[in-house]
Amino acid sequence: MITRFTKFAAFAVVAVGMSACSQNDKAGGDNGLGPGKVATVNGKPIAESVLRVYALASGRKSFDDLSAEDRGKLLDDLIGVEVLSQQAEKDGVSASRTVAAQIELQRLQLVARAMATSYLEKNPATDADLQKVYEENLPRLTQQQYKTRHILVDTKAEAEQVIAQLRAGKQFSDLAKERAGGKTGPNGGDLPWFTAESMNPQIVAAVVPMKVGSFSQEPVQSEYGYHVLILDDSRKGEAPTMESLRKDLTTAVERKRLDDYIKTLRAGAKVTLGP
Secondary structure (H helix, E strand, O other): OOOOOOHHHHHHHHHHHHHOOOOOOOOOOOOOOOOEEEEEEEEEEEHHHHHHHHHHHHOOHHHHOOOOOHHHHHHHHHHHHHHHHHHHHHHHHHHHHHHHHHHHHHHHHHHHHHHHHHHHHOOOHHHHHHHHHHHHHHHHHHOOEEEEEEEEEEEEEHHHHHHHHHHOOOOHHHHHHHHHOOOOOOOOOOOOOEEEOOOOHHHHHHOOOOOOOOOOOHHHHHHHHEEEEEEEEEEEOOOOHHHHHHHHHHHHHHHHHHHHHHHHHHHHHHHHOOO
16 A cells, blocks of 8 residues: 565565464474364374364354354365375375475465564554554645546547637537547546546646646647646645554555564575575
């Protein structure tokens, strides 16, 4: 919304949503999955913790909130996954370099997301952080806004003809209606309110110096053709309240915080490129 950060940081912030299922992650057991098991397939146990995570991954719903019937279906699905996995090992599919690389990438991403979650839980966004980002972006949130109409034609000569007609006293709305079947459209060339950031730069350059009620004195070229513009109104943008932007502000703060943390880790890491 507000500031750009590294792709990894933006991706990793999504991990905050994992915190809901991380409360019991410290369960014991030789492999870290905990002692509980829900099934055994060819001598290999399926841990209860895996089933619980599978429930969240499959339907984003807690295992405890499922009915007995749904739990049974979910377990049956997971057993199907397990037998396929075991067969993949027998057939050597899991030993292929592509599969091994995919498994390693998923492991890296999962562990990195877990670390991101842990870091952001320990370093949450404060109201002061949100206020700072909000104030930094107020100029963008209160940019000048413009309401215009346009007549859009294919050639510069056509646009110059329209301007000549306007100078001769013809009404902009009448000229727009005459071209309703073309690029101008049936709504009289009406354009929505826009800011300098949200509109084609050629149109912005023409509109900003105009006075309300005036029309462009020269054709304005864009990738769509040639525009003749009239400025109907202009106003100062009204900033939304900080509270209404709390979610976006929190995301921006967390992304920046995580981005800075990653930079710190990279600065302290010994990285050698190549073989």
